[in-house]
Amino acid sequence: MKTATIGYPRVGTLRELKFASEKYFEGVLSKAELQDTAVLLRKTHWQMHINNGIDFIPSNDFSFYDNMLDTAVLLNVVPKRYSSLQLDPLEEYFAMARGYQGLNGDVKALVMKKWFNTNYHYIVPEIEDDTEISLVGTKPFDEFLEAKKMGIVSKPVIIGAFTFLKLARFTGNKTAIDFTKDIIVAYSEMLKKFNDLGAEWIQFDEPALIMDLTADDIALLKKIYGEILLAKDSTKLLLQSYFGDLRDCYQEVTTLPFDGIGLDFIEGNHSLELVKHFGFPADKTLFAGVVNGKNIWRNNYSQTLLILNELKKTRATIVLNTSCSLLHVPYTIKNEGFLTDEFKKHFAFAEEKMGELADLKKITASNTPAEITEYIKNTRLFQESRFCTDVSVQAAVSSLTPEDFVRHPAFHKREKIQKAVYNLPLLPTTTIGSFPQTAEVKAKRSVFKNGKITAKHYIKFNKEKIAECVALQEKIGLDVLVHGEFERNDMVEYFGECLNGFLFTQKAWVQSYGTRCVKPPIIWGDISRSQAMTVDYIVYAQSLTKKYMKGMLTGPVTILNWSFPREDISLQECALQIALAIRQEVLELEANGIKIIQIDEAALREKLPLRKSDWHCEYLDWAITAFRLVHSGVKAETQIHTHMCYSEFSDIIKDIDEMDADVITFEASRSDLVIIDVLNRCGFKTAVGPGVYDIHSPRIPGTEEIKEAILKMLKKIPREKLWVNPDCGLKTRGNAETIPSLQNLVDAAQEVRRSLQL
Ligand SMILES: CN1c2c(nc(N)[nH]c2=O)NC[C@@H]1CNc1ccc(C(=O)N[C@@H](CCC(=O)N[C@@H](CCC(=O)N[C@@H](CCC(=O)O)C(=O)O)C(=O)O)C(=O)O)cc1
Ligand SMILES: N[C@@H](CCS)C(=O)O
Numbered sequence: 239m240k241t242a243t244i245g246y247p248r249v250g251t252l253r254e255l256k257f258a259s260e261k262y263f264e265g266v267l268s269k270a271e272l273q274d275t276a277v278l279l280r281k282t283h284w285q286m287h288i289n290n291g292i293d294f295i296p297s298n299d300f301s302f303y304d305n306m307l308d309t310a311v312l313l314n315v316v317p318k319r320y321s322s323l324q325l326d327p328l329e330e331y332f333a334m335a336r337g338y339q340g341l342n343g344d345v346k347a348l349v350m351k352k353w354f355n356t357n358y359h360y361i362v363p364e365i366e367d368d369t370e371i372s373l374v375g376t377k378p379f380d381e382f383l384e385a386k387k388m389g390i391v392s393k394p395v396i397i398g399a400f401t402f403l404k405l406a407r408f409t410g411n412k413t414a415i416d417f418t419k420d421i422i423v424a425y426s427e428m429l430k431k432f433n434d435l436g437a438e439w440i441q442f443d444e445p446a447l448i449m450d451l452t453a454d455d456i457a458l459l460k461k462i463y464g465e466i467l468l469a470k471d472s473t474k475l476l477l478q479s480y481f482g483d484l485r486d487c488y489q490e491v492t493t494l495p496f497d498g499i500g501l502d503f504i505e506g507n508h509s510l511e512l513v514k515h516f517g518f519p520a521d522k523t524l525f526a527g528v529v530n531g532k533n534i535w536r537n538n539y540s541q542t543l544l545i546l547n548e549l550k551k552t553r554a555t556i557v558l559n560t561s562c563s564l565l566h567v568p569y570t571i572k573n574e575g576f577l578t579d580e581f582k583k584h585f586a587f588a589e590e591k592m593g594e595l596a597d598l599k600k601i602t603a604s605n606t607p608a609e610i611t612e613y614i615k616n617t618r619l620f621q622e623s624r625f626c627t628d629v630s631v632q633a634a635v636s637s638l639t640p641e642d643f644v645r646h647p648a649f650h651k652r653e654k655i656q657k658a659v660y661n662l663p664l665l666p667t668t669t670i671g672s673f674p675q676t677a678e679v680k681a682k683r684s685v686f687k688n689g690k691i692t693a694k695h696y697i698k699f700n701k702e703k704i705a706e707c708v709a710l711q712e713k714i715g716l717d718v719l720v721h722g723e724f725e726r727n728d729m730v731e732y733f734g735e736c737l738n739g740f741l742f743t744q745k746a747w748v749q750s751y752g753t754r755c756v757k758p759p760i761i762w763g764d765i766s767r768s769q770a771m772t773v774d775y776i777v778y779a780q781s782l783t784k785k786y787m788k789g790m791l792t793g794p795v796t797i798l799n800w801s802f803p804r805e806d807i808s809l810q811e812c813a814l815q816i817a818l819a820i821r822q823e824v825l826e827l828e829a830n831g832i833k834i835i836q837i838d839e840a841a842l843r844e845k846l847p848l849r850k851s852d853w854h855c856e857y858l859d860w861a862i863t864a865f866r867l868v869h870s871g872v873k874a875e876t877q878i879h880t881h882m883c884y885s886e887f888s889d890i891i892k893d894i895d896e897m898d899a900d901v902i903t904f905e906a907s908r909s910d911l912v913i914i915d916v917l918n919r920c921g922f923k924t925a926v927g928p929g930v931y932d933i934h935s936p937r938i939p940g941t942e943e944i945k946e947a948i949l950k951m952l953k954k955i956p957r958e959k960l961w962v963n964p965d966c967g968l969k970t971r972g973n974a975e976t977i978p979s980l981q982n983l984v985d986a987a988q989e990v991r992r993s994l995q996l
């Protein structure tokens with residue numbers, strides 16, 4: 239069996255692309271220097287594939303920001319507000335990704351959304367009525383030729399036409415169907431061009447096919463590929479799915495004349511069943527996603543062989559593949575100096591996963607796989623005990639009763655009590671928690687972590703930052719203050735470091751969006767809290783002001799979803815363990831006089847199963863209850879806030895209300911406040927703070943712009959329920975844009991209060 243990967247990380251083992259891009263944005267690095275970094279990274283990644291003997295090596299998986307954005311540019315899907323800036327192509331590309339504020343104009347960034355059920359974010363292409371989709375770009379061809387120069391006939395990877403149209407946003411009256419003719423022409427030309435360049439295979443990524451599909455979707459799929467496939471010459475076409483199974487279109491896909499079909503046997507719960515039930519055409523190649531592209535635990539070879547043995551029965555050619563792009567895992571375990579081999583041997587990051595593919599190739603080639611050294615070693619690993627249980631934690635979870643998940647008194651009673659206690663102005667202003675993580679803050683943490691300064695020195699520094707932050711917020715005139723989160727490297731990793739049961743890494747970076755990366759902690763064992771994690775800093779921050787200081791925590795579902803989870807216990811069990819630990823922190827904050835506590839559940843929507851039928855049974859029932867467990871023990875007057883980064887929750891609005899928080903803040907500005915209508919229609923009880931400006935972009939929103947957003951919200955949301963805040967935390971921003979943006983926010987809220995005589 240041959241081996242393949244769907245795509246590879248691109249940010250660089252030491253985040254070279256991040257640093258080069260950020261220097262380019264600052265004007266410190268030239269375009270040519272940025273391109274040099276990109277060339278070197280691509281070369282390195284291809285070489286890694288060669289070193290591991292991978293047969294199908296991807297190209298065009300590289301991106302300066304995001305592959306959906308790359309595809310939009312390739313297809314001439316550039317909204318006029320960007321093309322009219324008259325920037326050079328790379329600048330125009332970054333203007334779409336990050337917004338632009340400069341000599342040529344002032345434009346917001348395109349909408350950014352979660353990439354399926356991952357912590358990666360894509361840029362949403364915007365198709366206007368007069369957009370002319372056509373193949374205008376050259377990136378995939380250039381990168382194919384670049385690989386060819388290294389002697390590699392790579393497998394170009396392109397977002398497929400179906401997924402592109404399904405994820406795009408149509409801003410006028412036209413819909414996907416009005417653009418199919420043009421997109422078919424563009425993709426057919428692409429096929430021809432690759433054929434001329436000598437590509438043996440081309441991979442069209444179609445993750446949208448694993449979602450619930452309507453009859454119209456299936457008709458669209460058949461139309462698109464029925465025609466694109468007519469343009470096929472000798473270059474073979476691989477339809478690659480991932481993040482689930484093709485249960486709604488398996489027969490259509492296997493009937494179309496693709497040369498290869500990529501199926502996910504990790505997240506695709508029905509994939510094996512579909513193959514067994516309907517068969518798989520013996521004349522096609524089955525790219526079998528058997529190595530997990532999302533989690534970092536080692537592959538269990540004996541279990542994988544069971545799947546492969548079933549697949550062999552189809553008599554199709556089988557290629558050993560990852561379940562999705564390796565973009566979602568870190569580069570290599572080799573760089574982890576702090577983890578001992580006892581731990582490391584259980585993990586496989588991107589590079590090690592290629593090693594696993596190579597092992598499986600060797601094992602499957604043998605008539606006596608059980609005698610192959612790699613197989614024996616792997617079997618032993620899975621027989622070993624991992625010493626990761628804590629019986630007291632397990633007992634605490636199993637003794638939970640339904641009453642532990644209910645907060646008293648009920649919402650409306652609490653609302654009245656809190657109104658009387660807090661005496662906040664209408665439209666209270668606040669922020670989401672973090673303030674700019676400046677170079678100074680990161681450098682101080684770095685020297686602390688490297689043992690060059692003492693804990694005492696580090697804590698003193700953080701307290702100085704907190705004091706500055708509190709003074710700044712008072713000066714600006716915000717109503718509810720935050721401590722700024724200067725002590726946190728990340729809102730999840732920080733808690734992972736404080737809690738028992740987690741492992742953390744040094745260089746295991748994974749791209750989240752653009753130049754932003756995260757280092758997800760690893761859930762190794764049962765989770766517990768042995769000491770307070772935030773209380774000292776929050777209590778200190780509260781001591782500096784008469785205003786309310788929000789305690790700031792990350793919720794159990796988000797900690798779980800943004801970590802690498804265990805595979806030996808259920809996600810529900812793990813979420814409840816974390817919930818019990820965070821609950822203790824909530825109660826300790828309350829006992830220390832903190833009246834308002836925010837428990838971020840930024841990632842709650844993210845892991846909602848991609849198919850509606852699985853929402854409740856597989857997720858919401860335990861995710862919402864885990865959150866409720868965290869705050870059900872507080873007093874009526876303690877105000878619980880939560881925050882979600884994305885407003886993509888119209889369809890689970892009742893469940894969000896069921897979280898029973900007192901206030902929820904969320905992203906709304908980058909998605910045109912659509913969510914506000916939904917809140918209005920469904921009689922949402924929780925008070926809301928829909929973000930009035932986008933923090934993912936460096937542009938400074940004007941007071942008028944923010945006033946407009948507030949007034950628009952007030953048309954749909956009762957004034958007693960509306961909070962005014964940015965979209966998300968300010969950690970990625972600099973002080974230069976944060977201070978004027980927040981001042982404009984406060985000025986806007988005050989002007990609205992005056993104008994409406996609130
Ligand atoms: C809110 N979001 C988050 C998501 N996921 C998370 N896990 N966390 C989030 O906050 N998902 C959705 C959204 C949007 N996504 C992100 C993702 C990442 C960031 C971000 O700001 N990332 C930072 C890295 C943060 C971090 O871990 N910092 C560390 C390390 C800092 C560092 O680079 N240190 C240098 C040394 C510095 C020196 O010596 O001067 C080094 O290690 O080499 C820390 O602060 O300690 C990023 O820069 O990408 C935001 C939103
Ligand atoms: N409290 C966090 C939430 C981000 S989603 C922050 O402000 O960064």
Ligand SMILES: [Zn+2]
Binds near residue numbers: 966
């Ligand atoms: Zn957020």
